[in-house]
Each structure stands twice: as structure tokens, then as C-alpha cells.
Amino acid sequence: MKLFKIRGGVHPEGRKRLSAHKEIEVLPVPDLLHIPFRQHVGEPAEPVVQRGDRVLKGQVIAKAKGPVSAPVHAPTSGRVLAVGAFTAPHPSGLPARTIHILTDGKDEWGERMPTLDPDTASPAELAQRVADAGIVGMGGAAFPSSVKLNLGERYKLHTLVINGAECEPYLTCDDRVMRERSDQAIDGCRIMAKALGVEKVIIAIETNKPEAIETMTEAARDVADITVIGVPTRYPMGSEKHLVQTLTGKETPSGCLTADIGVVVHNVATACAVNEAVRRGKPLISRVVTVSGGAIAKPRNIQVPIGVSIESVLEYCGGTTEKPARLMMGGPMMGQPVADPRSPMVKGCNGILALTLEETRQRPASACIRCGSCVQVCPCGLVPLDMAARIRNEEIDSAVEIGLTECLSCGSCNYVCPAHLPLVQYFNYGKGRIKAIAAEKRKQEETKRLAEARIVRLEEQMRAKKAMLAKRKAEAEARAKAKAEAEAAAAGNDNTEAAAAGNDNTEAAPKAEAKTASNDNEKEEVQA
Ligand code: SF4
Numbered sequence: 113m114k115l116f117k118i119r120g121g122v123h124p125e126g127r128k129r130l131s132a133h134k135e136i137e138v139l140p141v142p143d144l145l146h147i148p149f150r151q152h153v154g155e156p157a158e159p160v161v162q163r164g165d166r167v168l169k170g171q172v173i174a175k176a177k178g179p180v181s182a183p184v185h186a187p188t189s190g191r192v193l194a195v196g197a198f199t200a201p202h203p204s205g206l207p208a209r210t211i212h213i214l215t216d217g218k219d220e221w222g223e224r225m226p227t228l229d230p231d232t233a234s235p236a237e238l239a240q241r242v243a244d245a246g247i248v249g250m251g252g253a254a255f256p257s258s259v260k261l262n263l264g265e266r267y268k269l270h271t272l273v274i275n276g277a278e279c280e281p282y283l284t285c286d287d288r289v290m291r292e293r294s295d296q297a298i299d300g301c302r303i304m305a306k307a308l309g310v311e312k313v314i315i316a317i318e319t320n321k322p323e324a325i326e327t328m329t330e331a332a333r334d335v336a337d338i339t340v341i342g343v344p345t346r347y348p349m350g351s352e353k354h355l356v357q358t359l360t361g362k363e364t365p366s367g368c369l370t371a372d373i374g375v376v377v378h379n380v381a382t383a384c385a386v387n388e389a390v391r392r393g394k395p396l397i398s399r400v401v402t403v404s405g406g407a408i409a410k411p412r413n414i415q416v417p418i419g420v421s422i423e424s425v426l427e428y429c430g431g432t433t434e435k436p437a438r439l440m441m442g443g444p445m446m447g448q449p450v451a452d453p454r455s456p457m458v459k460g461c462n463g464i465l466a467l468t469l470e471e472t473r474q475r476p477a478s479a480c481i482r483c484g485s486c487v488q489v490c491p492c493g494l495v496p497l498d499m500a501a502r503i504r505n506e507e508i509d510s511a512v513e514i515g516l517t518e519c520l521s522c523g524s525c526n527y528v529c530p531a532h533l534p535l536v537q538y539f540n541y542g543k544g545r546i547k548a549i550a551a552e553k554r555k556q557e558e559t560k561r562l563a564e565a566r567i568v569r570l571e572e573q574m575r576a577k578k579a580m581l582a583k584r585k586a587e588a589e590a591r592a593k594a595k596a597e598a599e600a601a602a603a604g605n606d607n608t609e610a611a612a613a614g615n616d617n618t619e620a621a622p623k624a625e626a627k628t629a630s631n632d633n634e635k636e637e638v639q640a
């Protein structure tokens with residue numbers, strides 16, 4: 113299969129030999145697990161258990177909320193100790209909402225999801241199973257996998273790329289998964305291909321993992337339409353867009369997804385998780401992680417339950433030989449420093465590194481010498497020195513104009529900068545500012561929308577009030593009119609009666625006159 117050259121990239125020292133030969137071990141379930149609601153991109157899950165509840169292994173303890181979210185399951189049986197804030201696996205170390213489980217050592221399964229036969233299940237059923245199992249991208253992105261498996265509904269897809277590049281130094285967990293669980297991985301690839309409706313699957317593995325290439329090739333030998341291919345060992349080969357470009361020669365346009373050019377990328381560990389969810393009804397409650405770095409006593413690849421603390425994992429590896437200069441989650445290029453070793457393992461974490469000072473390559477920064485090395489290695493064709501200068505001057509919009517949002521935060525520019533400028537930190541700060549500005553703008557728009565809605569509501573209330581007053585007035589007038597008419601009618605009746613009475617008087621008058629006349633006559637007769 114022909115490969116295509118891509119721009120930029122660096123060759124950091126791999127340091128994979130520390131753990132690449134270590135078989136996957138299974139960490140015993142600890143007494144206490146801390147399971148954050150948010151372990152994925154999108155809306156955090158919503159807890160469905162409370163303090164004191166007994167939970168069983170695999171039971172949903174927090175349900176997905178919204179279209180981009182993922183449920184969270186209990187990694188073992190035990191009791192919910194509390195639901196509240198706890199230190200988060202994030203450089204800030206700020207607390208995040210977490211479910212704390214006191215484990216009971218029984219590891220008792222709850223009701224398992226029924227197994228699915230991928231040959232008879234529909235693509236929608238397979239994607240739904242992946243959603244129900246809470247599977248997220250296990251290469252570090254942590255994007256809910258079911259959302260990506262549903263992309264066939266909206267895009268014309270033709271290829272599934274399985275990312276087994278594992279280009280970050282130190283990390284070897286995907287390598288071990290491919291070497292030890294190749295059949296599971298290949299079956300997961302087939303299931304995902306069916307869910308996506310694609311017929312072509314390419315499994316890309318960096319050439320520095322010859323055993324993995326060989327094992328996966330052997331496992332895929334009898335499976336039509338799956339190709340295993342070695343790709344150059346060059347960081348950041350694992351970046352989705354660059355991997356797709358290497359394999360297909362097609363560049364994903366700025367602001368687009370690889371799905372726009374017909375390709376979807378999933379991580380190889382995600383493929384294994386999909387296999388377990390479909391074939392065994394098992395949700396994502398554990399993952400394989402590399403524990404390595406110069407300060408680790410016994411580097412290892414370990415299957416750990418989600419929610420175990422980093423310090424427990426380090427302890428299992430014999431602790432540290434010296435105080436680490438930096439403790440990290442993920443790889444050294446794109447990983448995040450860990451502020452608190454009590455932070456829990458999450459679904460997207462593929463590495464725990466305890467690095468010595470020498471390994472961190474920390475040097476005092478000096479002024480940019482405009483050597484252009486950062487420009488040469490940037491895989492996105494950006495000009496890091498200019499972007500950094502604009503961000504330093506708080507000209508965020510201007511940095512966006514020259515591609516800040518295109519930056520992968522891959523750290524290649526940092527790696528080569530002879531002035532040791534913390535370029536990627538500037539870019540992360542700039543991206544944070546973009547988010548903050550967008551959030552502020554959303555807030556202002558929401559406030560404006562609420563204010564406008566209030567004005568409309570008040571106007572409606574005013575209109576309704578006026579209409580009601582007008583109605584009441586009309587009713588009062590109508591009543592008054594009716595009353596007046598009734599009174600007038602009544603008065604009319606009286607008059608009629610009076611008139612009638614008048615008539616009676618009129619008739620009586622001649623009689624009276626006659627009587628008077630007769631009296632007068634009588635008087636005259638008497639006088640006569
Ligand atoms: S690599 Fe460093 S010193 Fe060289 S141009 Fe870029 S920012 Fe400046």
C-alpha cells in the first residue's frame with residue numbers, strides 16, 4: 113500500500129524500551145474508587161446512585177446526558193460512600209463531581225447487557241451498544257465512540273482507520289494490546305466497520321512496533337478488507353488528520369472532520385472495548401495504561417479499574433525512585449501534568465509518567481532567535497513564533513487569524529525550540545482564552561436573550577392587562593347601559609301607568625265637572 117509524505121513532525125527519543133517488553137498485568141481492585149462524572153468530551157454524566165447505595169460491577173452509576181455524552185459504570189461491587197467533589201485528573205487540580213465507591217472485594221457482577229451477534233445485529237444496534245457501554249476514544253481524545261460510529265448516517269464514508277500508531281514517547285499500552293489481544297482488536301474493527309457501513313479497514317501501526325505489526329497481520333490474515341500497515345515513526349503520526357493524509361494522500365480541509373473526506377478514525381484499544389461490549393456485554397470499566405518514566409521503580413503496562421488513584425497505581429509499580437520533576441497523565445508531548453497524585457484514572461488516560469528533571473527538558477527560556485525551526489516542524493504549516501508573539505500581546509483574534517485553532521498542541525515546536533520557549537503553553541493559554549471569550553459571549557447573548565424575552569413578556573402582560581381593563585370597562589359600560597335601559601324601561605312602564613292613570617283622571621274630570629255643574633245647578637235651584 114502506498115503511503116504519502118506529510119509535512120513537519122519530529123523524532124523525539126522513544127523511551128518505549130522501559131515498558132514495551134512488559135506483559136499486561138491486572139491491578140487488584142483497591143478498597144476505594146473515585147469515579148468522575150465527566151470522563152469524556154461533551155456533557156458530564158448524571159449520577160443515578162446516592163450515598164449508601166449498594167452497587168454491582170457493571171451497573172450504571174451515572175447516565176449519559178445529551179447527544180454527546182457517555183454513561184459511567186461501577187468497576188466493581190461495593191457501596192457508594194459519597195457523591196461529591198474530588199480532585200480531578202487535570203493540571204488545575206480543581207475538584208470535579210465524583211462518585212466514591214467503597215469496594216467489597218466480591219467483584220460481583222450486576223445484570224450484564226445481553227451479548228450481540230455482530231453478524232445479525234443492525235449498525236444502529238451496534239452503535240447503541242457502544243453508547244450503552246460508555247465507550248469513549250481510548251487514545252486520549254475521550255470522544256464518545258458511539259457518536260463517531262453514527263457518522264455513516266450523515267457522511268458518505270468508505271474507510272475506517274484504526275490508529276495503532278502510538279506515536280507518543282514512553283507509551284506502550286496499545287503496543288501490548290495489539291500483541292496480546294490481537295484477535296479481540298480485529299473483531300472490534302470488524303464490528304465498527306459494520307456499524308459505520310464501510311468495507312475498508314486500515315490498521316496503522318508505527319514501524320517501531322514490529323511485533324505488533326506481525327501479530328495484527330497474522331490475526332487479520334483471514335479477514336477480508338482489513339489491511340495492517342506500518343507507518344513511519346514520526347511524531348505526531350497519531351494525529352487523526354495526519355494519519356489519514358499519510359494513508360490516503362488526502363488532506364482534511366481546515367475546520368472539517370476526516371469524515372468529510374470519507375474516513376473515520378478509532379483507536380485500537382477502543383476496538384477491543386467494542387468487542388467486549390458486543391460479544392460479552394461488558395461496559396468500559398477498566399483500561400490498559402502504561403506506567404513509565406525515569407522516576408518509576410518498575411515501569412509496567414497494567415489493566416486498571418476506572419477510578420483507581422494514580423498513587424495506588426504508582427505504589428503497585430514499586431513507587432518512585434526519586435521525587436518526580438513532573439507527574440503526567442498521557443504522553444510527555446501532549447499529556448497533562450497531574451496536580452494531585454490522588455487524582456483518579458479515567459477512561460481516556462493511556463499513560464502515567466513520573467519524569468526526572470533531565471527527562472522534562474526544562475531549561476530557562478530565552479529570547480526567540482528567529483531560527484525558524486518551529487515553522488519547519490509544525491505539521492499544520494503554522495508559524496508558531498508569530499502566534500506566540502501575538503498571544504503574549506493578548507492579541508487572541510489576531511492569533512486565530514493565523515491559525516491558532518488549527519494547532520494540535522502537539523508540542524513539536526516546543527521540542528525543537530533552541531530558546532526553550534514554552535510555545536505550546538502559549539497556544540493552550542490562547543485556546544483557553546478563545547473558549548473563555550466564547551463562553552462570555554454566550555453568557556452575554558443569553559443575558560440579552562433573557563432581557564429581551566422579559567421585555568416581550570412584560571409587553572404581553574401589559575397588553576393582556578390593557579385588554580382585560582378594556583374588557584372590564586366594556587362590560588361595566590354594557591352593564592351600566594343595560595341598567596340604564598332597564599331603568600328607562602321601568603320608568604317607561606311607570607309613565608305608561610301614570611299616563612294610564614292620567615287617562616283615568618281625564619275621564620273622571622268631566623264627571624267631576626259634571627258633578628260640579630250639577631252642584632252649581634242645585635245651588636241655583638236652592639237660591640231660586
Ligand atoms: S524555534 Fe524558538 S527560537 Fe526558533 S523561531 Fe521558533 S520560537 Fe524562535
Ligand code: SF4
Nearest residue numbers: 490519520522523525
Ligand atoms: S503545537 Fe501547534 S504550532 Fe506547535 S508544532 Fe504543534 S501544531 Fe504546530
